[in-house]
Amino acid sequence: MSMTILIVDDEENARHNIGKFLTAKGYEFLEAPTLEDAKGFTKRGDADIILLDVQLPDGYGPTLLEDANRMPVRPPVIMITAHGDIDMAVDSMKNGAHDFLQKPIQLEELEKSIRRASEIVRMRRELDHLRRAQQQEHDFILGKSSAMQSVMNQAQRAANASVSVLITGETGTGKEVLARAIHSLGSRSDKPFIAINCAAIQNTVLESELFGYEAGAFTGAEKRKNGLMEVADGGILFLDEISSMPTDMQAKLLRAIEEQAFRRMGGTKLIKVDLQILAASNRDLKKMMDEGGFRDDLYYRLKVVDLHIPPLRERKPDIPELVGFFMGRNNPRMGLNIQDISPQALDALIDHDWPGNIRELKNIIERAMLFCDDAVIDLAHLPAEHVKAL
Ligand SMILES: Nc1ncnc2c1ncn2[C@@H]1O[C@H](COP(=O)(O)OP(=O)(O)OP(=O)(O)O)[C@@H](O)[C@H]1O
Ligand SMILES: [Mg+2]
Secondary structure, eight states: OOOEEEEEOSOHHHHHHHHHHHHHTTOEEEEESSHHHHHHHHHHTOOSEEEEESEETTEEGGGHHHHHHTSSSOOOEEEEEOTTOHHHHHHHHHTTOOEEEESSOOHHHHHHHHHHHHHHHHHHHHHHHHHHHHHHGGGOOOOSOHHHHHHHHHHHHHHHHTOOEEEEOSTTSOHHHHHHHHHHHSTTTTSOEEEEETTTSOHHHHHHHHHEEOTTSSTTOOSOEEOHHHHTTTSEEEEETGGGSOHHHHHHHHHHHHHTEEEOBTOOSEEEOOOEEEEEESSOHHHHHHTTSSOHHHHHHHTTEEEEOOOGGGOGGGHHHHHHHHHHHHHHHHTOOOOEEOHHHHHHHHHSOOTTHHHHHHHHHHHHHHHOOSSEEOGGGSOGGGTTTO
């Protein structure tokens, strides 16, 4: 993934020269003439490395360190100091600045410093991914039904081989959970997992979200923005609710996936990426394809491995384990210690049809625990429609 250097300097000439140099060395850059602009970029996470002039028209450069240090992947800050600013430079180093360079800037030194900073960014990114992966570690439970065993077996193969996967299943069956599991099982687990919900994003915005844009690509595109394909580089891009993607966008996506390269909107540079694509749908894509709503070339490209998660009503033997899992997870979170469920209540849960699948079961357990005053969940703690079968 490319590194974006934010050049904070009120002198246009200085920004221009440094920018030209960085581009030639394969870096990307953003420019901020004021402290306020610099803070905007920093807080949005647009800058991987910050090159910071000390005296700015609207304030004192080093105050930016605070904003930088608050980011999950902290961008290294290289201070540009004028002659005599040594005390300030020392102070800034104590406050977490990465390095300082004296004016006039020697480009060779600048490059060395940026190369070291890039290494640090890479390391911080990896640590950030590991931390996130760890937080998600206990979010998945398999169940013993043979259907799920087989899904998981194939998921492990897909993770090992790093191939495209199409995950289908009714709402609430755990498609997103499975996608994240594939991420944590495969060789890309220490790289990003980026999810985009195609149904939640307006069609007009989808393209700019995926591919990003250059400044001036369209009205309102004031500053360059990286697309999610770029953010996910090296890792996994999860296209959720892919059936909602308009067909013209499907064509652009297919090209990007096949070539593992794309251009930002309004841009000419071809950006190469290395991505594993996972997609999910709760609609029947095959049927949509026959009706012309989904491109068959994209369909076959996505379903190198086809994972169907059966609805919960078809794998009822998994219910007891899921119930135990949710109870165990909720106890510490809700400050409770509910250890058991009565046989009658469990029977009622097994009898239910679960149109909302695991999501519904999870909510019912949480609700039951909320209403339960002793150590055992019983029929009385379940909603009427979940017990009427008895
Ligand atoms: N195997 C599982 N183990 C633990 N929790 C699960 C499992 N499967 C699903 N869940 C939980 O059920 C809920 C729904 O899961 P998820 O969002 O992955 O479903 P989905 O198939 O993507 O649904 P939708 O089609 O509505 O987007 C989540 O809260 C998730 O944590
Ligand atoms: Mg989902």
